[in-house]
Amino acid sequence: MHRPGIDPENVRMEDVLCDFCAAPWAEGVPLVEGHRGAVVCGTCLTNAYRALVLESRGTASPGEECRLCLERRNEIMWLGATGASACLRCVRQSAGVLAKDPDYGWKRPV
Ligand SMILES: [Zn+2]
Ligand SMILES: [Zn+2]
Structure with missing residues (x-):
């Protein structure tokens, strides 16, 4: 998400x-983008x-x-500190994307 009140024409990293x-x-x-x-x-x-x-433990x-x-x-979901939820499919997909990105060196937990 974007920090509230920012200029959408001039979005900075932070x-x-x-x-x-x-x-x-x-x-x-490391960061992975979803929709919108x-x-x-x-x-x-x-x-x-x-x-x-x-x-196999859903928290949302x-x-x-x-x-x-x-x-x-209809699958297990994870609840973030902000109250937003992520589905199992997106977590798997995002982990796949991030694990392939050599810039970050992120690894799936084992
Ligand atoms: Zn986070
Ligand atoms: Zn999802």
């Missing part, structure tokens, strides 16, 4: 916030991946709207 923990984007911070400007940072993705994929109610794909899917 105006891009993780939708799930509201941390600002910075140099070296939604983003998830590497730290949230690590936590979400661990809960949903490794532990199934049927919540996923912030990343904007769908309501």
Whole structure:
């Protein structure tokens, strides 16, 4: 998401916030984009991946709207500190994208 009140014509790196923990984007911070400007940072993705994929443990109610794909899917969901939810599919997809990006060196938790 974007920091509220910014000039949409002049978005700076630190105006891009993780939708799930509201941390600002910075140099070296891994970030994956979803739909409509939604983003998830590497730290949230690590936590979400661990809960949903490794532990099969949903922390948000199934049927919540996923912030990343904007769908309501009948599967386990992860709840971020901001109250936004991410679905299992998006967490898997985002982890795949981030793990392939050599700039970040992000790895799926094991
Ligand atoms: Zn985050
Ligand atoms: Zn999703």
